Amino acid sequence: MRAGFPLAAALRGVVALALPLLLGLWTGHMVAAVFAGIGALWGVGQDSSSPYRLRMQRLLAVGLAGALGLLIGELALLSGHTAPVAGCLVATAVFAGLISLCGPIRSVAGMHVLLGTIVGSGVPVPGPWWQPPLALLSGVLLVTVLSTSPWLWRRHRIETDSVRAVYRAAAGALAAVGTPHAEAARRSMTLALNDAHDVMAPDLATATRHRPEDPDTRRLLDALRLAVRLGEVVSALVWEGRPLPPGVADLPLQMAGRLLPTGKSASAGHGLVPAEKAASARDRRSPAVRALLELCETADAEAGADVILSLPARPLPGRTVRLRYAVLLAACVLVAYISALLLHGPRGYWLPMTVAFIYKPDFGPVLRRAVHRCVGTVIGVAAIGAVAALTGNTPCALIGTVAVFGALMAVGVRHHYAVATTGLTGIVFVLVDLLGDHRPLYGTRILDTILAAAIVLVANFVVWPDSAGSWAAAQTDAALLAVRRYRDLAPNATPAQRQTLRRAAYRRLADARRAAAQAHAEPVPAKRRLPDWEATIVAAEQVCDAVTARTLADTAHSAGDHAPGSP
Incomplete structure (x- = not known):
């Protein structure tokens, strides 16, 4: 945009x-x-x-x-x-x-x-x-x-806007679930998350050494942690492909209102009753929907405390x-x-x-x-x-x-x-x-x-006619390696490790798509055709979405098995 x-x-x-x-x-x-x-x-x-x-x-x-x-x-x-x-x-x-x-x-x-x-x-x-x-x-x-x-006079305005953009993109992706635009909307959310990580990079570096003293910085880091978990849930819902009630699609905006209050919306989003009513019993059978509702109910620092925000260098x-x-x-x-x-x-x-x-x-x-x-x-x-x-x-x-x-x-x-x-x-x-x-x-x-x-x-x-093509191929290979690591390690990883693996995979895929687009924008000899990197990247994204949905379902099943009163 x-x-x-x-x-x-x-x-x-x-x-x-x-x-x-x-x-x-x-x-x-x-x-x-x-x-x-x-x-x-x-x-x-x-x-x-x-x-x-x-x-x-x-x-x-x-x-x-x-x-x-x-x-x-x-x-x-x-x-x-x-x-x-x-x-x-x-x-x-x-x-x-x-x-x-x-x-x-x-x-x-x-x-x-x-x-x-x-x-x-x-x-x-x-x-x-x-x-x-x-x-x-x-x-x-x-x-x-x-x-x-x-x-x-507007110290954290840029950081706040970047994190809030993730919640807006998540709402757009939920609204597009079950439509032909769902994948594009999910990619927009991924790009928003990438941008938020880049914008918050100095604060993330400080947070790895000690807890920030500034309450605004802590609030932004907590909101970004929750946004990372929200991204996992949205990716799973996009993979499931079942259209959601409008109330559920509005939940990310309610979360943003609670986590990132502004002068106009500081008191907004305290109640999730409309969304709960919109999500019928059939909808709540989906592990991803249940995870989304749980995130909304606990939209505070503890809700994202197990998320590691640092990402490997590009x-x-x-x-x-x-x-x-x-x-x-x-x-x-x-x-x-x-x-x-x-x-x-x-x-x-x-x-x-x-x-x-x-x-x-x-x-x-x-x-x-x-x-x-x-x-x-x-x-x-x-x-x-x-x-x-x-x-x-x-x-x-x-x-x-x-x-x-x-x-x-x-x-x-x-x-x-x-x-x-x-x-x-x-x-x-x-x-x-x-x-x-x-x-x-x-x-x-x-x-x-x-x-x-x-x-x-x-x-x-x-x-040097193959400069852009070689870089696109290298970026695509790096993305596929990150996807394979996520696929192989996610089932047995801790929640923090799983989030790191997932974010690294989606970020590498976004970088590969950018490099591929640049390579295709450059002229190439008629006898030399560039690989269809976009098809490879789309297939890898679908693998990531499937792994995300499966892992979320397995996590919900394990939680149900260990719940009080479970057989």
Whole structure:
């Protein structure tokens, strides 16, 4: 489901990009202001709606890596020769490629240390050598402050929303039981659980060492524990396939009202009488329905106390894959740098910078990224050309243009890469103009972007055509292994072990589906057909659902055998 219009992010983009330039215009230190604007530009590009701690980590990685790269590039440029600059770019690209596939924070840091090196080695800057890196870091810190300051008055809002989304998805899955949409609804609940685990990751790490002192954090962890158990019950009901009364489908929302109260619903959900009446005696013969009713009756800390929330880390590409990507990235950057030298001389930074932006397979399909980059550049060039013709490039008009394009970029980061590229293109034109480079580069930027995209596509699809397919196959194998472990170990596992095995299996399947979709989005030779990973993943999900239903039934049967008065 797409998020709504990110108004707060758009406002952050306006302030973060316009404020440094206004201060530079006021104080006369425009060079430092431009580099602060570059830092703000990169910060807005990595701003997100993730929890505030994760935002801070990501943005600090952007600022520190970008400033370090800028310093490295400046030192290489001081040599006055192209060979040290080329060697510096290649070495930085290898380093960036080696760390980029090792997780989201390292990926962002790797890309921005490379971008900083490209800008530092391609833009001669007057003044002290230390000024541009500090200015760039200050621009990123401005975005960090703007993005994380709402923590002061809405500390747990993002975490609460992510956990509440699991209960909403569970209600949707229960409503879809017995219909053709049941499996898709169950997958939505799985994705919501995955997201909640990711959002709550810092709190989960703390909870493994000691019980959190903050009552709100404890409440969220208890709600997530119960949501994990709820996911098991819903999966079993989806497998059974018998339509449920509407009252039963509403039970997750009543649970959320009790566990995650808001100003409007703090007193909601205290009674489950309507749901109990809706669940007839025939319905309550289902172990899953009985388990659901029991969860609702005991929706408190004890109801999920036996659930272990930690999950095994996601598998990362192997060392060979990372090394191959690093070498190809370095080769692409070197080819782009040489091409820029031949076409434009020593100030041609746009080509290698575009390569660094496009060749990010962990950010999505490379072909789609390349196409969106070209489309966004063409639109951005046309837009900034029209603005320049209308305003005459006066400083105030340029700063106003940056503010508008900053908001556009912030929206594009969340909705469409081509839109984000349109905003970035217009901002870079203005920043370069404020540095004193007034050359008409409209057509040049379009051609450079197309050339950079061609370099990346050749490397990705001619030199390494099976990169996405190999990763999808590896992810699918990892998912099948997790499913087999769940199938074989669940019957004799403790409740905590069973929940961990089940969540790991469903999470691996979701990761495999994402990798398969990315592989199918990339072009492949006509003679080479990709496996039907989706069919394999669907079959594995059905195995998981069956194991879940069987285990829940066996648990209910064992509980009945040991109940007081049982034979």
